[in-house]
Amino acid sequence: MGEIRLIEVKEDILSDNKREAQELRGLLKQSKTFLLNLMSSPGAGKTTLITRTIERLRDTFRMAVIEADIDSTVDAQKIAGLGIPAVQIRTGGFCHLDASMVRKGLDALDLDRLDLVIIENVGNLVCPAEFDTGSIKNAMILSVPEGDDKPLKYPLMFTVSHALVVNKIDYLGLSDFDMEALSIRVRALNRDIEIFEVSSKTGRGVDAWAGWLAEQVNAFVA
């Protein structure tokens, strides 16, 4: 047996993905394309919120959507039905998207002719939070039926998101969801997060969310 040495590594566990994500952000800066990574659990309303966002912003920005699905193309078909370019990435069982998968999606789009690309990440509150997609900003949805305790159970996603959309507020009257308690929990993890109370169904709050997104895009492409 040889001599045992201690070798310093001092690297981020996902440094390869981080590097790739940084490269992607460089490309996006060049083409002046804002990339939003939208995350949530399954059924929180990602596709519907994206649809509402497209309706609000399609006259202002040239948009496209990258759809991540473990194995179906239902969501991509919905978006394409609106006349917006949609790229489907099948993750083949993976619970998240990483920067190299997003790169493939972006390669299928004409970035020079796009201002805003939205990634609909895999429906999952855990894994997508760990992997930098190369996005300029991250947003997440928490829907009222999921409960206000989710920041305790799935804290990481709340720490990496710039905006939180609390969706399905039309259900508030039917539940004991405490918006104030949610807000304190979320801000303890991430004090600068923007919180939007939204019902994609009734349209309430969608303008405020879309307005925030438009500001981010304008600031980035300016």
Place this chain on the structure above:
Amino acid sequence: MHELPVMQSILGIVLRHALMHGVKRVHSISLDVGELSDLEEEWMQKYFDHLSRGTVAEGARLKVRWVKAVLVCDGCSTRFELDRNRSEPPACPGCGGTRLSLASGREYHIKDMEAE
């Protein structure tokens, strides 16, 4: 849930450093992981064992140091651990303040490795 790609990344980094240092065998790898991340130690080791088969890192033991999630109060600078089992929203034990910042708990580092 996502331990497999995470362990793949760790193995890649470890093998790169092993090559740089002319290592014949990696005995252990020390990681600092914030407790807000959702990795399971048992699965990390299982996936690592599977992925590292036939490499110089085969049989290496993962030593995970879990870093506590610590909050700091804006008002009085008290530092306290985030208790995820508490159902009430977090508040400063010193002054009751709810303007808090996260000081640690998101670490995700490979620190060093023991090798020969």
